[in-house]
Amino acid sequence: MVGLAAAFGSGAMTNPIEDIEKAEVILVTGSNTTKNHPVIASYIKRAVKFKGAKLIVVDPRKIPITRFATIWLRQNLGTDVVWINGMMHVIIQEKLYDEAYVKTRTVGLDELIKAVEKFTPEYVEHITGIPKEALVDAARLYAGASAASILYAMGITQHISGTDNVKSLANLAMLCGNMGIPGGGINPLRGQNNVQGACDMGALPNVYTGYQKVDDPAIRERMAKAWGVEPPSQPGLTITQMMDKALSGDIRALYIVGENPMVSDPDLNNVRKSLDSLEFLIVQDIFMTETAQMANVVLPSAAFAEKDGTFTNTERKIQRLRKALDPPGAAREDSDIICDLSSRMGYTMSYNSSLAVMEEIARITPSYCGINYERLERGGIFWPCTGTAHPGTPCLHMDQFTCGLGVFHATDYIPPAELPDEEFPLYLTTGRLLYQYHTGTMTMKSPGLNAIAPECFVEISPEDAKNYNVNDGELLRVTSRRGEIRAKARISEELKPGTIFIPFHYAEAAANMLTNSSLDPAAKIPEYKVCAVNVDTAI
Template identity: 60%
Template sequence: MAGLAAAFGSGAMTNSIDEVEHTDLILAIGTNTTENHPIVGMKVKRAVRRHGAKLIVIDPREINLVKYADLWLRQRHGTDVAVLNGLMNVIIAENLYAEEYVEKRTEGFAALKKVVEKYTPEYVEKISGIPAEDLKKAARMYAEANSASILYAMGITQHISGTDNVKSVANLSMLCGNVGIEGGGVNPLRGQNNVQGACDMGALPNVYPAYQAVNNDEIRDKFEKAWNAKLSDQIGLTIMEIMDGALSKKIRGLYIMGENPMLSDPDLSHVEKALQKLDILVVQDIFLTETAKYADVVLPSACFVEKDGTFTNTERRVQRIRKALEAPGQAKADWEIIAALSDRMGYPMEYASAENIMEEIRTVTPSYGGITYERIEKEGLQWPCPAPDHQGTRFLHKDRFTRGLGLFHAIDYIPPNELPDEDFPMLLSTGRVLYHYHTGTMTRLSKGSSERYPESLVEINPVDAERLNIKDGQMVKVASRRGAVEAKAQITPRPAEGAVFMNFHFHETPVNRLTNPALDPIGKIPEYKVCAVRVEAA
């Protein structure tokens, strides 16, 4: 997000999901779309099979989309910047870039040009393993398309170079004039139902709703008036810094609403120690999660079918959820609990309904200014939607970037933080599978998902399996510098030779005991996609 915001002035998906089906070319990099965003995956497949769009997949793993691709570039894990620079090297060398667009709508091109000069296809082949000819073919295909959409997800962001990766994706898109047009753009696919909304609403340490900086005096003044309170001008801590703070006793009390860091954070034993050090841990959730087990107070909340409200999807569309059932026992909607707690803390919050809160949100969140429950009753609206007569925004940066000119960033490739060595000779990458979601607290209770994918599996390439003498279905032990877990082997050509893939849905196989907590210095995202492991029969 930080990467896109720096390049364009907004971190949100630039275009709409529907546009993916009707574009000329789709470049999917670091997104296992058919499993993680199946309905977007469906549109990609329809674009290819029914509307003649071209598809380039850049992924180290042989994901399902590869079957539909015109071209598959299988890069070594974590070499995305080199690959993207290589594509731009070819496009610039062969003069295929959008010269007029670059001149009129962007800045920083000279520096970009200089840095990508050394990323010749041959040099990139050495780093990434992608044959130079394939890279050239992909570069030409992308540059020659009238409209080309880039899709990416956590395969791009969950690296120490995550922000660099995103900036490189933005570079490529701008270079060919694809930002600000129908069917084009840079489209990060959000993994969770309301990540976009949580960010929009200011559930971030540095910004209020609509990304308004907490350390800007004018803005803070506005919020102090709106909320009738004195506000801190200090930027707060991120999730990883909060955990570190708990360990050092800088943080004494933690309030967690609907999150399960005891399964989702990298290096779980670190989180475990941090949570135990707290004077008070309050967890508000629908189940007694792994995290809630460490809590001093657990507050029962209603789930999404038991309350009213809105979610904002990955394409910035604000849509309703509606109460269909009563919550079990004494469970309450999260907003009711927060308001009740606030009352006790001496700051009364009086809201009669979720709609009431939205009315307040509109007044302090310019991009949501025109969004009312009445207007989104039938179909959601896409922000920016600043006024009640505004129709919402299908794609961003038309004619002008949010920040004015699009900014190219000259980026050099840096290798992942931890690569295989003698002691830990294989590479582990983590992610989701189709049938489960995040830490599994919901999908694992569903009959169907559990029937289709009942236990954690380690995907191992047949060549490695033979070398390690591991049979399909056999229990294996996967160990990193930080810990070890056991799971069944699934022998499949999906992972590259020398790499294994695991999911993080099963608490019995807490794969984040293995992952590397090394962070991207700007996005503060851990490098879930690469760490070194040793695999052996259990």
């Protein structure tokens, strides 16, 4: 998000999902789309099968969508800036970029040209392992399309260079004039149902709703007026920073709603220490999660089918959530709990319904200004929606970028924070499965899903299996500098020798015991996708 915001002024999927079928070329990178966004994967597959679109997949794993790819580039882990700059190198050398677009819509081309100069196909091959001919083919294919869409997910962002990766993709898209056109754009696929909405609503340390900055006095003034109190002026801390401050004692209490950092965060041993150091931990959830077990107070809340409200999906579309069930026992809706708690703390919050909350959001949020439940009854609306007569904005940056001109950002290669060495000779990359979701709080209650994906496993290439004397199904011990887990080996052709893969869903063999909490300096996203490990057959 930070990367996109820097380039265009706002960070979200620029084009609607339906646009995928309008693209001539689709570039998918860092997204195991068929597993994590199956419905979007169908759009890609249909575009290829029935609309004649060409697909470029850039992924270190031979993920299922590669079957539909015209070109599959297999980069070494953590080398994304290199291949993206390499593609731009070719596009600039061969003058394949959209000159008119670059001239009228962007700034910073000269810096970009300078920055990508050294990324020759040979250099790219050396760093990324991508054959130079394949890189050139991909560059020509992407640049040759009248509309090309870029789709990416955590495989791009969960690196210490995550922001640079995104900026580079933004450079590539602008260079070829793919921004602000149907079938084009740069489209991050969001992993959780309302991650877009949580960002939009200002559940971030530096912004209020609609990405209004907390350190902007005029905006703060507006909030103060709406809320009747003066909000703080300095940006706050991110989750990972708060964890560190918890450990150091600067943060004494945490109120955690609907999150399970004890499985989802990197370097779990450290997370445990942090939470243990807290004086007071409140967890509000629908199940007794690993995190809730450490709480001082646990508050039971309602699940998605038990409440009214809205979610904003990955394409910025605000859609209704409708109550179908009563929550079990004494469980209450989160909004109800928050308001009650706030009032007990001396600040009265009182709303008749979620509708009333949305009215307040619309009043203070320019991009949500035209949203109301009456309109949503007729279907979802894409933000920005700046008035009740405004139709919403499926495609961003049509005539100009949110920030005016699009900005090219020169990026350079930063290797992953941790590289394999003698002691930890293998790369570990983590990800998700089709049949489980996040930390499994919901999916692991389904007997059917558990029957299909019952337990953690370690995917290992046939070559590595041979080297490490590992049989399929054998119990392995995987160790990193931070911890160890045990899980069964699964020999898979999907992997490149030298890299293993572990899904992170399973608490009893949590991949995040192993992962590195090194952060991207700008976005503060941990480097889940690369760390160094060793494997041996567990005794």
